[in-house]
Amino acid sequence: METLVKPKTTQKIDLINGVFTASEASDIINSVLKVKINFHKISRLSITEGNDKEECIYDNKRINELINEQHIAKEFFSQARLNGKKLKMRSVIQIEMED
Template sequence: METLEQTKTTQKIDLINGVFTASEASDIINSVLKVKINFHKLCRLSIVEGNNTSECAHDSGRIDELMNEQKLATDFFSQARLNGKKLKMRSVIQIEIED
């Protein structure tokens, strides 16, 4: 009997799951944010490369949002560190194939 292979349409990645010191949490979140910020900067650069008249407006909004989140996270982690608190973090990435 022949079995049909089913195509997977979703994927979950359990990226972060645990309790961390403020310094550990800061390192993890800042690393993720830096990668995302650089991703958007590279995308913006590739779009406007060779176009001297472009204002580089593409993706700047998302870069600004991520940089603001980075600042807020830094302040949050500093507060937790000053109070000697640990931080519970959980992050799941949900990926779906879009038609």
Template sequence: MNTFTVEKKKKTSKNTNQQLKLIDGTFTKREAINIINNVVDVKLNFHKLQRLSKTEGNINDACEYDNSRIAELIDERADLKSFLKALKTNDCNIKISSTIHVTIEE
């Protein structure tokens, strides 16, 4: 069963941790590739918008910024897609789970 769920811990005044269960399920090879592509695309867009917002409106900006995380995400996505595409069969089930942990640092 494919599920995308949100799991919240009960809020308390002392709670400095939250988690979001983003992906938890078994998927076909095609579904797994689509999920991975979509999640990585959102993260890539986030980094690209952050980069753009740092330089927008400043004609004197040299447009020098760290692209290492963007390159890293692109490389890791390509590796994972190659791994999944290399599977001999389309009939296998692929388990994907992803939980986002949020912690308040003081």
């Protein structure tokens, strides 16, 4: 009798899990945000290449949202630093296959 193995359709990545100084947390979060911003900028560039009239409103909106999150995070980390607080961070990336 042959057993069929069900293919894996989800994946979890435990990306961040620990207690950090404000400076460490700032470095981690800023690095992640920079990667996401650059991803969207490159996507926008590939869409608009050869078409300078293309606005790509969606990508610009997401870039602006991420830049705003950088500013909010900077303020938060400054407050934590001023108050001598450590920061507990946890981030799990959940990936699921879609049809």
